[in-house]
Amino acid sequence: MANMNMIQALNSAMDIMLARDPAVVIMGEDVGYFGGVFRCTDGLQRKYGEHRVLDSPISEGGIMATAIGMGVNGLRPVAEIQFADYIYPAFDQIVSELARLRYRSAGDFWAPVTVRTPCGGGIRGGQTHSQSPEGIFTHVCGVKVVMPSNPYDAKGLLISAIEDDDPVIFFEPKRIYNGPFDGDANKPAVPWTTHPKGDVPEGYYTVPIGKSDIVSAGTDVTILTYGTMVHVAEAAAQRGNIDAEIIDIRTMIPLDVDTITSSVKKTGRCVIVHEATRFSGFGAELTATVQEECFWHLEAPIQRVTGWDTPYPHAFEWEYFPGQERVVEALELVMEPA
């Protein structure tokens, strides 16, 4: 067992998979010699060579298209999109090709591509380095969508993603690359060493895609969240002194509906928290699923705590970010007697 931050955990996952499976290749902008702008691929090109860990042209669409071609030819590409904000030039190749190839060829062709991309705000990145576009991909049939909230899950889920024969869009909440973040920007940064999920086995292991994680059991209310917001939700529940059951969604597609609905049926209340904008965000689907499955158990309307419906504003980062205060507000609202 080693202590790793999320960057090291992701690096370790790729390292292990490059070693285990000669079909695994890494590609992306600055991922090779330099080791990635966030250093997630640091040292991998030196270790596995320039033909396994490829620097690519600055062309997200080209990266995705060639990764698909490689996948069709028996490789298992792990493509990095430098920021999730830059995934849109690859959107057509993801939606029209990667997601639908197996379907349209009735299973004869497929491309087991993993798309890694750092997402989310809280790093003063403004509108083009802070987006949380995961909701868009959850409306695309044929891709799996994953977002870990800690180093242990990050490594185990990334290994699962690389081994998965389906395409996986793997979002990495970059605000917590170096340590958990509870939403309070004024507190000193906390490293992963202080967090139990910073203990990460050095070798191979997997965390299954399609399973949520009950981060803390509770009886008053269910909080559904993922990524950075898991930590904000934990802090908020404590601060609000509310016995919340916090579920780290981890996998948006396929969604672990059972874990979610069992919890809400138990608590009767539900708050959904994500950084992404509210309107048609993934919180909408979670709300819809919960109200369909748990309607007769709900004792209050499900509340969504999300980013405002604006582009991500640089200077108002902390007014924008759905921090503890807003989560507490929603928890209190949902706990109000009818």
Place this chain on the structure above:
Amino acid sequence: MANMNMIQALNSAMDIMLARDPAVVIMGEDVGYFGGVFRCTDGLQRKYGEHRVLDSPISEGGIMATAIGMGVNGLRPVAEIQFADYIYPAFDQIVSELARLRYRSAGDFWAPVTVRTPCGGGIRGGQTHSQSPEGIFTHVCGVKVVMPSNPYDAKGLLISAIEDDDPVIFFEPKRIYNGPFDGDANKPAVPWTTHPKGDVPEGYYTVPIGKSDIVSAGTDVTILTYGTMVHVAEAAAQRGNIDAEIIDIRTMIPLDVDTITSSVKKTGRCVIVHEATRFSGFGAELTATVQEECFWHLEAPIQRVTGWDTPYPHAFEWEYFPGQERVVEALELVMEPA
């Protein structure tokens, strides 16, 4: 007053706007000399010249980018994307540029671009000529999203869209270009002449963006729907003999929350119907909004009737299409006593 199908109504809207405002230009693949593969721009190039109605290279991204540049330089471009299935190569220019230009420049730059694009299934178009991607755009901050369900609205809304200083993504349900369609593919096609909304003023008028339309008043249940499914919902309510209040959403952004919630508060029940796939479709946002606003009035879980979560399958079109039967089933479910 003339009788028009939806194609003629759209054509008339563009004709009027080209005549009224010299800044209006039309561009897109095959829209010029040929008049569009669905003939929506028929005759316009002949009337207004090649410099107002432009055939373009086959490049949706290029169309969008140049339309933005034209918009910045004082024109009012109406760009056609030949099928909504082909809008993805333009996705980055729409999401990162068109939608955010006004915001990022604090109001100093903007591009009043209207994007017209035929969407939806029921025409044996398979996975690349049948998609309903509107839900994706409803998660994008800075664009308006519109879908008419009849010729009268189509013309009035398109004129509003062209006059709007914000970008508008204007989805045209192509299955009802030539006549309303109630979901029964075995019935003979019905032309718009038989429908009251086929009566369309020849001159200028607008239908406001941001307002839903109560297509039929009712007391038992509220049906929220748009596009082709408005007609399917009407037929289903009749067939199920249910006194439904059917609301044609018309504008997804901005959403007319008041009309929707007033209705659901009255009926206490809600069914949402769209062609698009279910998971994270626009129905999720409608469900979330309704349950947040009307929770204490709801007497049954809100039901969604949607396309299945698969790519659009060519041969199983009518098994896939959420037809009357499925709407009736949902209506009955929602009417069941608890």
Place this chain on the structure above:
Amino acid sequence: MNSKSRLHIPHPPARPGEKPDFSYLQISPAGVVARPDVNAHARDIESLAYDMVRVLDDDHSAIGPWHPHLDPQDLQVALRHIMLTRIFDDRMLRNQRQGKTTFYMKSTGEEAVSIAQCMALEPGDMCFPSYRNQGLYVARGRSLVDLMCQCLSNTRDMCKGRQMPIMYHWREGRIFSISGNLTTQVPQAVGWAMAAAIKGEDDIAATWVGDGSTAEPDFHHALTFASVYQAPVLINVVNNQWAISTFQAFAGGERRPFAARGLGYGIPGIRVDGNDFLAVYGVTRWAAERARKGYGPTLVEHVTYRASGHSTSDDPSRYRPKEEWDDWPLGDPLERLKQHLIALGEWSEDRHETLNEELEKHVMDCWKEAMSYGTLTDGPKLDPDEMFEDVFAEMPEHLKKQRAHLKKLRS
């Protein structure tokens, strides 16, 4: 604002009612273009992008350095493939017109491109076609019944009802699935070729894209990645002069040939008479050998003409003179190969007529067999359960639930 406008608008040479005019076409005489070594440096062979490689001359002889010197038997096979493709297309068009299928796209006039290239490639080479390359299936020997079953979405449909007609694929035959989205396959072919290079395998990739489709961004992706990594790939632009209703000038073909598009990236371009079977074959051998030996990608522009409508949904008489095909200066690839074989003394009108009848009958027989596996209206049908398969490798819960829902509805 029109009167002052300085915007340039490309025009086709003739519109309906006007006389066809192909004077814009630069045509080299047969045999005159030099054939460089396959390891020539891209910048030393740029003229290949502007000339036109042609082997068959006006007297139906094959001349010059690009002449591939095939056996007459091979040429007879090629002629058969071209004839079969044309007859297949004609039959499928008629079937669609009679309401037997919903949609079709012909390759008439440009069959030599697919047939010659496929014959010049090795069986292990991977093809990433556009929708107008049915000749690849014919040349690689896929049963026409299989293609027809796909067009019928019947119980033997290789796509299990999921795709519109003509969107074939063939894993064993190494032909990639056709996408309805233009140009996406081109950089995918480059990626496939990169993988072959990474694995140290000898196979190369070949891909086809229409003139109009070169405007899509994936064309740029393909050229960039092919150039940077020197991928063993053949990128073919099939310039059939039209993209639905727009003339090739709307993709920027007005000023320089599409073959020149890669020169600025260091990718050699060859412009070839796409209706000259031998020229296409010769050029393909050259480019394939170049790629296989590690000298990198080649961009080939095939100058040809889309003789038919864009698809069964199209009416070309609305935007171009009906007579264009008759006036097309590079002729009919079928006719030209036939006359060459006759000139060689290896073919005759009689043999042609006999073969034609045989192929017509073969196609009819295939069609009858295909119909026996189900049609739009009659016979056995695919199980709608199929609709939920292959979205993922294993069906997740939500799709199982939806499948069960549909089953319940249908029972």
Place this chain on the structure above:
Amino acid sequence: MNSKSRLHIPHPPARPGEKPDFSYLQISPAGVVARPDVNAHARDIESLAYDMVRVLDDDHSAIGPWHPHLDPQDLQVALRHIMLTRIFDDRMLRNQRQGKTTFYMKSTGEEAVSIAQCMALEPGDMCFPSYRNQGLYVARGRSLVDLMCQCLSNTRDMCKGRQMPIMYHWREGRIFSISGNLTTQVPQAVGWAMAAAIKGEDDIAATWVGDGSTAEPDFHHALTFASVYQAPVLINVVNNQWAISTFQAFAGGERRPFAARGLGYGIPGIRVDGNDFLAVYGVTRWAAERARKGYGPTLVEHVTYRASGHSTSDDPSRYRPKEEWDDWPLGDPLERLKQHLIALGEWSEDRHETLNEELEKHVMDCWKEAMSYGTLTDGPKLDPDEMFEDVFAEMPEHLKKQRAHLKKLRS
């Protein structure tokens, strides 16, 4: 599988610890490249894309047909602009290092491109810059205070706190808003130019994009649309050899110059010494006149060097030799213009020193003023209500509700 791999991987000439090596650079002597008429046919002037237009020779004289023959006063203004840009950059870097701003990007080493081009354009011409064109703002006379306020996101921030530092815009000054997404501005500039042509107006558009960014699809869109409609636009590729950590070869610059990218579309390309103020000015005048007169677009490649790190988030010593900038064969644009003016007898080391001090002081004064409008930590702050404005022209209900919600939370 590595041992057999035939994939080509581009390499920079030197890595950290190795000796810089610029032998790959093709450099023409000053004065030797001919200057064609502005209406020359693209295909007759292709060599311009491979040569390098240079005006300043090793003795600091200006020679040859591209010499723009500017007044010494104009050259002094230019030198001042370049110096001011550099001092501004240095100051802003220090401010960031001291934690006064969150981020910065310098243009050091490539200032001549923006300054010369902006001076050669007309005031009505519209600029669509990348993030390394701050020189445009200096040359068009925007107050540095305004730029600094943007970097501080303070109460005078032109972006109202919505954008990261350096993402300026200037409607009146005709400089378009900078996007964080690479290359998107390039086809937008083409669209702007198309609109000018449609309206029959004389203004042209100019746009700038980095070498690495040419790999993005929007570069292809720009070339295609510019070529098809012959839009009056100048597309500038600023080849500063690096794109964050990747060498320009990763955008396909290994084989042919970026200036040649448009040739295959019929767009003339000019390769110019980007550190030679006079050459850049001369080339820009030529291309602007060509566009304005209706002869269509030009692609200009500026050969220069990114002397600084990519941004304040970057550490270039990880991927390239520290000494590269000293060894860069085209020198420093500031130094070269200065020496030319001295050679002309129109400048001196003393005047230079004086001006330098004046500008340093000016920049410091601007900074002090800017800080008085608020900083990250102190002073007046923008109202967070601003966050909800300008998403739409008029605020819709759901945003009003969210704004009210935030107000309530903050009260």
